[in-house]
Amino acid sequence: MATYLLSDIHGAYERLTGLLDMIKPDIEGGTDELYILGDYGDWGEKSIETFRFVMELDKSPHVHCIKGNHDLMFEEQLRNPGLLDPNWYYANMGMKTWDKYIGLKEKERLEIGEWIRDLKYSFEFEADGELYMAAHAYPYFGNRGNLGYFYTTHDAVWMRLGWDSDPFRDYHGRKKYRALICGHTITRGYYRDSGLKQAHDHNCIYKGPHFIGIDCGAKCIEYGHLWKDEARAARLAALRIEDMKEFYV
Numbered sequence: 001m002a003t004y005l006l007s008d009i010h011g012a013y014e015r016l017t018g019l020l021d022m023i024k025p026d027i028e029g030g031t032d033e034l035y036i037l038g039d040y041g042d043w044g045e046k047s048i049e050t051f052r053f054v055m056e057l058d059k060s061p062h063v064h065c066i067k068g069n070h071d072l073m074f075e076e077q078l079r080n081p082g083l084l085d086p087n088w089y090y091a092n093m094g095m096k097t098w099d100k101y102i103g104l105k106e107k108e109r110l111e112i113g114e115w116i117r118d119l120k121y122s123f124e125f126e127a128d129g130e131l132y133m134a135a136h137a138y139p140y141f142g143n144r145g146n147l148g149y150f151y152t153t154h155d156a157v158w159m160r161l162g163w164d165s166d167p168f169r170d171y172h173g174r175k176k177y178r179a180l181i182c183g184h185t186i187t188r189g190y191y192r193d194s195g196l197k198q199a200h201d202h203n204c205i206y207k208g209p210h211f212i213g214i215d216c217g218a219k220c221i222e223y224g225h226l227w228k229d230e231a232r233a234a235r236l237a238a239l240r241i242e243d244m245k246e247f248y249v
């Protein structure tokens with residue numbers, strides 16, 4: 001019985017299949033659970049292949065997929081297909097997904113659209129007797145003053161946490177959770193800000209006191225010619241919770 005998490009694939013399809021070949025989660029037999037924390041497409045060249053592959057995995061009740069900010073931008077684009085959102089299409093490389101998506105048959109377009117729309121914003125799960133929260137960005141326990149505690153979908157997919165953030169600080173039930181596990185922010189920023197050294201200059205999973213960051217920058221891979229340093233450090237990572245073992249491609 002093992003619990004695996006990975007995040008921020010961003011169209012790095014070969015890295016995804018390579019990583020799963022490495023960890024071989026038993027999601028058919030159901031002795032393992034796999035959580036994928038969002039941002040499936042954009043940046044890389046194989047967004048549609050990634051969607052197809054993850055949607056197939058997600059048919060297993062032991063696979064749990066979360067919505068990221070890129071998936072939310074895609075969803076919003078689908079509601080207004082005639083108006084391209086420049087923030088997604090240009091600034092966040094949505095073009096890598098959209099230009100291929102619009103060429104698909106209507107049946108597949110609808111299937112992908114429905115899958116994205118129905119993605120959840122978080123999961124809580126138990127491993128080794130401890131409770132964890134998984135989300136793309138922030139588990140939405142913000143204290144809104146007189147309004148009390150509530151979440152916004154925007155925070156759930158967009159909020160950037162600092163290396164020493166306690167996501168549960170303002171949440172009365174914080175002691176419930178051992179940690180938040182999220183993607184969204186490439187971990188090299190956490191290492192830089194905390195002064196910790198990463199192994200071999202590659203991006204590593206960040207294990208802070210209250211949250212764990214697992215986005216190791218797979219989105220940079222495709223931009224090696226533009227972002228030399230980032231691409232050199234980029235990896236797709238998976239974390240196994242029970243023994244905190246890290247896997248990289």
Ligand SMILES: [Mn+2]
Binds near residue numbers: 039068069070184185
């Ligand atoms: Mn993101």
